[in-house]
Amino acid sequence: MLAEIGQFALILAFLVAAAQAVLPMVGAIRGDSALMNFGRTTAQLQAALLALAFAILMASFARADFSVALVAQHSALDQPLAYRLAATWGNHEGSMLLWVLILALFGAGIAAFGDNLRASLQARTLSIQAMITTAFLAFSIFTSNPFARLDPAPLDGSELNPLLQDPGLVFHPPLLYLGYVGFSVTFSFAVAALLEGRADAAWARWMRPWVLAAWVPLTLGIALGSFWAYYELGWGGWWFWDPVENASLMPWLLGTALLHSAIVTEKRQALAGWTILLAILAFSLSLIGTFLVRSGILTSVHAFAVDPERGVFILGMIGVATGGALALFALRAPMLRSGALFSGVSREAGLTLNNLFLMAVTSVVFFGTFYPVVMEAFDQKVSVGPPYYNMVFAPLSVPLLILVTVGPMLAWKRDSLSTLAPKLKWVGLATLASFVAAGFLLGWSEVGAAFGFALALWLIAGGVMALAKRWRGAAGFNVRLVRTTPPAVLGMALAHAGLGVLVAGISAMSALSAERILVMRPGQTVEVGAIAVKFLSLAEVQGANYRAMQAQFEVTRGGRVRTLVSERRIYPNSRNQTTEAGIDAGFLGNSYIAIGDQQQGPAGDGLVVRSYWHPLVGWIWFGGLMMALGGAASLADRRYRIGAATKLPPVPKAGPVAATVPAE
Missing domain, CATH: 2.60.98 (Tick-borne Encephalitis virus Glycoprotein; domain 1)
Known part of the structure; x- marks a missing residue:
């Protein structure tokens, strides 16, 4: 009876999500406040129903109810209780239920914490979020039912894959899903902005916390997954360029670009169109990662399913979601304009160049991941491994990492090389000294490692200098400026320093192991x-x-x-x-x-x-932890809890998307 209640809750959630997908959007178009508020109520109801369904599935695993086919296939009586519980998402059907639960929880979060949002923008965002949830619930109900019965029920079940009987299973998949699904919110915000006809600084301020809410757990999930593979698989490495590993790296790279692009849109009302495009692509890559794991086209220790029919279903969702959003972007892009101008030497320019390099390295990973898949369709076996990534990914990463320290030293709107040089003098000298010292200590035959350590110091010192720059007043070091430093600034410095620690670990592992x-x-x-x-x-x-x-x-x-x-x-x-x-x-x-x-x-x-x-x-995993903590510190910034001002100019009925430039 318990499984039937879970199945009923799943069906009710599907119906509620379908209603939420339509009615708030209609309310936003008509200006009907009752219909727009309906979206907030249904978002919370949908989350409650899915939480009930997931709790019932977890209880079935805990009770070893082998009359539920999923429990019988992925747990056994002699399996420790902790791993029986974690087996709830250690399989295809259960992990998809966790996926839609997180989707619904993010939707409920928009409803609960979006009081300062424009009612029409919130309604459209909730509606788009519900469209995504409806599609995944249909996938779960019609192709991957977690509550299917088994008759007669066996006395014992089949064991969970021993590779998954590890504490990593408890934390790694949920963290990755929080990251993947978190980008659905930024996707929904982007499409809602295109539909509403406004992509301004206030919109970027509202969206940025959700970018962080996805980026932080995804960073933790990738770091934890790397550590798990390191100690569990016995291969002696921390990253293997496995296609499914790449599937988590690609949305992280674009999510990092989105995070920095949203800062420019928020501060200077520039790059609004680019920010929208990144929001669409980041979630699209999350969907592509789901397709890789569940389509059966890859053989990987990470893969969940080998059913091509499921892959076709997900491929259809990717086509509709990504294709529809990009088509809408193509229609609206010519009307996107910004009055915010900036020079070639400015923080905006630095962040833009940062974005271009992040897009380039993402393209490298995308090509390396899918080229073998495409060639296999033509009966040609091609392997793309570390030599390719070392040759292409690493050189593109170096200028990107250099820009990480340069960017925060630049002024908004306009700067010059003559004023930038003194700011970077001590960081540059320390980096050069570390390169020479490492060369002598390691021997100049290990010049690559020496350069890697110097680059690591460049990043760490850059994070420290960013804080020192803020803490130095007209009369020198100012304690008051230290006390009033926003958490977002501390988070930025910590994340950049964490990246330096990670680079030091990678350099040592690559050259000295x-x-x-x-x-x-x-x-x-x-x-x-x-x-x-x-x-x-x-x-x-x-x-x-x-x-x-x-x-x-x-x-x-x-x-x-x-x-x-x-x-x-x-x-x-x-x-x-x-x-x-x-x-x-x-x-x-x-x-x-x-x-x-x-x-x-x-x-x-x-x-x-x-x-x-x-x-x-x-140092690799500690650096990843530092980066995630930096993102969490930024997310804790009070300015994001308060949100953006709600007194905004009216939405234009036609013409270019509004772009209000904040006063300097």
């Missing part, structure tokens, strides 16, 4: 970079729902000795195998050991052992 893969026997020792690895023992152990071959190693680094354990696990229920790496994490780097299969040879039985020294690898 070491690895040895060989057959070892107990008692044998091998040198790997800065560490020495001694194979101590090998034994079989029994876990809660697996058995494992467990190897112990003694790792010595600079006189520091640690014992690491690596396992090769076998799950009898599903016959799957996983590798659990032994990791000794430190500030300067990680010792990493993963074992493979046993080997027989003339010298006796041995074990394949992959030993790695990963310098500064933890």
Whole structure:
């Protein structure tokens, strides 16, 4: 009976979403306040119904109700409760229900926190948001029903993929979905602005918090996913340019561009059309990521479904949503104008150039991801891997990272190189000194690593200098200016510094890491970079729902000795195998050991052992965390809670989109 209640709640949510998709839009066109307010009520009702449906599905997993087909297919009695609960979204149907729940929660957020929005803009935004929710609910109900019954019910279920039986499953997918789905709000705001005929500073101010609300969890989700793959898959790397990894990176790159473009639109009423286009494309790439995971066209450890019919359904949604929005943009774009002018040396120009480089690197990732897919349709197998990205992505990233520090030092509207140079003097000198020092310490054969460390310092020092510039008054350092610094400024400095920390970690991993893969026997020792690895023992152990071959190693680094354990696990229920790496994490780097299969040879039985020294690898994830915290600090800025002024000029009935330029 419980599953039927969940199914009924899902159907009711679909009907409510369909009504919300139509009636508020009609109210906005007619100026009917009752119909516009109807959208706020239905948004909250829709969220409540979907929360009920999701809670029922989670309860079914917790109770091990194997009469629900989804529960029987993805959980078992001997599976720990935490992973039975997380299995709610560790599959296609459950993850889609989580997707639409987050869609509805964002819609309810627009309704609850949009009191300072124009009623017509809020109504149109809620209507478009409901159109997206209606489409995904139809997908869930008609192709991916999470509450389908199984008769007769089995006594036990099939085990969740062992790779997913990890704490990462609890946090990684929900964070990614918050990011993906969060861009639906910016998409809805963009299309509503095109329909309403106004894309001004107030609109950008209203939209910017929602950009941050998507960007922060997406940043955390990508960082956590990288860390999860690092310790769980046993491959010894932090990023593999997997197509589904790229699917999360692409909307993040465009979301970063959107965040900076919205600042220009808010501050100077410039780039309004570009901001709208980025909002459309960022969500479109989120939909494309959904298509990659669920269409069956890719084989990946991240893929959920292998059903082409589901892929066609999602492809149709992408076509309607993206095609319709871009067609509307094409009709309105010629009328978008802005009276805000700026010189070639200004903060606006710096942020615009920043956007162009972000678009370029996104295009590189997009091409590398989809070229093999397209060629496979013509029966040609093509592999695009790290060599391509190292050759194309990295060179485009360097000028982008340089601009990150230059941009905040520029003045709005007009600046000059002669006034910019003194602001960057000390940062530039420190960067040059760090490059020379790194070259001597590492050896000039590692000039790439030296340049990477110098670039990292450039970013970190740039974040510090941005704060110092604000805190320095006419008479020097001013404590009052420190106390009154807006959280958004602190967040910007923290995010840019976090990017520098991440670059330092990537540079060290790319140029200075070491690895040895060989057959070892107990008692044998091998040198790997800065560490020495001694194979101590090998034994079989029994876990809660697996058995494992467990190897112990003694790792010595600079006189520091640690014992690491690596396992090769076998799950009898599903016959799957996983590798659990032994990791000794430190500030300067990680010792990493993963074992493979046993080997027989003339010298006796041995074990394949992959030993790695990963310098500064933890800085990659700590840098990502710093960036996310910077975004969260910006989101906490009181100016966004207050919102933009509501006294605005009337909406023009025809002609160019209004663009009110704020007074200087």
